Amino acid sequence: MTVLxxxxxxxxxxxxxxxxxxxxxxTDLRERLARTRxxxxxxxxxxxxxxxxxxxHSLRDYWLNRFDWRKxxxxxxxxPHFQAEIQRLKIHFIHxxxxxxxxxPIIITHGWPGSFLEILKLIPLLxxxxxxxxxxxxxxxxxxxxxxxxxxxGRPGTPGWNTFKIAEVWAELMRQLGYEKFVAQGGDxxxxxxxxxxxxxxxxxxxxxxxxIPGSYFPFVDESSPTNQEEKAFLASxxxxxxxxxxxxxxxxxxxxxxxxxxxDSPMGLAAWLIDKYRDWADxxxxxxxxxxxDELLAHVTLYWLTETIGSSMRLYVxxxxxxxxxxxxxxxxxxxxxxxxxxxxxxxPRCWAERVYNIQRWTEMPRGGxxxxxxxxxxxxxxxxxxxxPFRTLSTA
Numbered sequence: 001m002t003v004l005x006x007x008x009x010x011x012x013x014x015x016x017x018x019x020x021x022x023x024x025x026x027t028d029l030r031e032r033l034a035r036t037r038x039x040x041x042x043x044x045x046x047x048x049x050x051x052x053x054x055x056x057h058s059l060r061d062y063w064l065n066r067f068d069w070r071k072x073x074x075x076x077x078x079x080p081h082f083q084a085e086i087q088r089l090k091i092h093f094i095h096x097x098x099x100x101x102x103x104x105p106i107i108i109t110h111g112w113p114g115s116f117l118e119i120l121k122l123i124p125l126l127x128x129x130x131x132x133x134x135x136x137x138x139x140x141x142x143x144x145x146x147x148x149x150x151x152x153x154g155r156p157g158t159p160g161w162n163t164f165k166i167a168e169v170w171a172e173l174m175r176q177l178g179y180e181k182f183v184a185q186g187g188d189x190x191x192x193x194x195x196x197x198x199x200x201x202x203x204x205x206x207x208x209x210x211x212x213i214p215g216s217y218f219p220f221v222d223e224s225s226p227t228n229q230e231e232k233a234f235l236a237s238x239x240x241x242x243x244x245x246x247x248x249x250x251x252x253x254x255x256x257x258x259x260x261x262x263x264x265d266s267p268m269g270l271a272a273w274l275i276d277k278y279r280d281w282a283d284x285x286x287x288x289x290x291x292x293x294x295d296e297l298l299a300h301v302t303l304y305w306l307t308e309t310i311g312s313s314m315r316l317y318v319x320x321x322x323x324x325x326x327x328x329x330x331x332x333x334x335x336x337x338x339x340x341x342x343x344x345x346x347x348x349x350p351r352c353w354a355e356r357v358y359n360i361q362r363w364t365e366m367p368r369g370g371x372x373x374x375x376x377x378x379x380x381x382x383x384x385x386x387x388x389x390x391p392f393r394t395l396s397t398a
Contacts (some may be wrong), residue, residue: 001244017081017092017152021306026069029267029305036268047279047286059275060268062294064324069306072299076120084176086169086372089161091145092116092152094176099126099137104393105141105179107170107197107383108374111188111212112313113274115151115303117296118375121145125382132379137393145173147189149312156312157382162319163189167196171204173222183389184208187373189316192216192325195358198335206392207361209338209385211373213349215249216324219356220331227377230350238347245280247275253317256283260311270310271301281371283344291376327357337389338362340381344370362388 003020006136038060041053045348084091097103108119125132126140146153148161148169164175172195183206186194186249192214222225227235242249251259261272277287288297304310337358341348343366351363364384369377 002024004083013085015083017083020255021069021073021075021080022113025306029302032267033060035267036060038268051276054270056268059271059294059298061385063267063271063298063302067298067302069299069302072295072302072382076117079120079123084173084332086172086176087136087165088146088156089156089167089169091148091173091393093143093145093173094119094123095144095276096123096127096142098141099298100136100139101128102137102393103127103139103141104142104389105177105182106159106389107143107145107174107182107184107372108171109145109184109190109193110147110150110374111186111190111308112316113300113304114188114372114375115300116144116146117151117300117303118372121378122374122382124386125378128380128387134380134382138377138390140385141179141390143169143174143177147313147316149308149316150309156315160319161316162198162323163192163316163325164200164323166193167200170197171201174204181206183392185210187211188371189214189320192320195325195333196220198337199333200392205335207338209340209388209391211340211342211381212371213339213354213358214325216320216326217349217354217357218354218380219323220327220329221356222329227358229352234290234347234349234353238349241347248277249317252314254319256311256314256318260314263310264308267301267305270305271298274301274304278372281344281346282376283342283368283370291370296375317341332357332359334359336361336392338364338384340366340384342366342369342371342377344368345373350369351353 036083042049047053079094080096082093082095110116110118113244123142129138130136148166181204184194184197191210194208194210195214198208230285263273275288278292278297282291284291335361339360354360366380369380373381
């Protein structure tokens, strides 16, 4: 992929960012891995009681003896990385210009337990579509920021950094990059941020695309618009999901600092906490390496470890619970919305529940894939984005 320079002169708040972790941090990680104290196990329990003990041992051995963080840095460190200081916080982002003359600006937001790494496979497909059998007229200028408290972005030290504030920061970032009009995409927390962007900045967001309906989303419901059977079934299934699989969510929205005290000090504890979600939420039938290599998994875990962002990333659950995406009577997001529904994304509401608020113009039932759409099925997602956003391209230059 050809990397072109950004189409702006550097402003006071924007500077190039080079990824280069000090060697002392990698040495410390290796020493900690070598001293891992594994929990005892129940014979042949597999994943029944939580993370599989045998797999945890194999991950440690690979991480300690074969995983190469420097190679990871080399693979994606050549992309154009930047930092912008907005509202007194450093925001890391990748900015890749699209080929051709009609490149459309798109800001793509990841979620938890993800990072900008999960978007990397998608970037070239969007920025340079003709290289992958697409049309040059479908090219995008791709902006991939790291959420506050994630990756190489700053860690908020004050309350209030919820998805509404993040959307405000994203709007300012796009303004500083010279994009008055743009489109947005996201899953997980990224779906929440993208929704708020479209809701609060409809004059700037031409359209937006989601591969997840935010977990805190709740439309107005009363006697005049009661829930139908399909919606009732979804709400019941979502409640079951929280009961059976939502323990992480409960603790992260109430007591994240307690868990962070353990995970920020134990690399293998961190790996178990994160990879358990990659396995459970991906379309992999319980075998996480059917979808992701050990190198991919450990790149994410190592990024969280080296940046010490597990605690700050989990705090977004607290902030979002205090500012949920609830809509009052008559409130709608009128900006056109496209949705890609991946079959292993759970819980995912029916279209009718989303249409109570969203102006859905396209709803694509994908043949495969799970929660990490850009990471799992970048080609399917890229094609859906090209097709959905195509009619709005003339607006980006208006």
